[in-house]
Amino acid sequence: MKKAVIELDLGYEIIYLDGYLVAADYLVTFEEDVMWMYQVYMKDFNGIYVSNEVGLCLGKLKQKEIDEQALIIRVFEFMQNLSFWDFLRNYHDWSMDYHFRFVESVS
Structure with a gap:
């Protein structure tokens, strides 16, 4: 696992977040007390x-x-x-299609 930076285009602004590459093409980052995982690729050779x-x-x-x-x-x-x-039976938050609560389960 190595540190990396992800550039996210939110449509109205571009933000940069520090994160960790957990595989060659997956990055985990933390934003406002939420843990996110993104499938990523290197933008160019600057490491972003x-x-x-x-x-x-x-x-x-x-x-x-x-x-x-x-x-x-x-x-x-x-x-x-x-x-x-x-996972579906015990941890998925059915009120939100995308909130999986893995972090709450282990912390």
């Missing part, structure tokens, strides 16, 4: 990543002061050992 996809909300942080890398590892270990059925 961009995404054409909507981010996947992995959940809200319970506390402000966290070890981001340790939390990312715990979330992915939790997701790895979870069947899709158990």
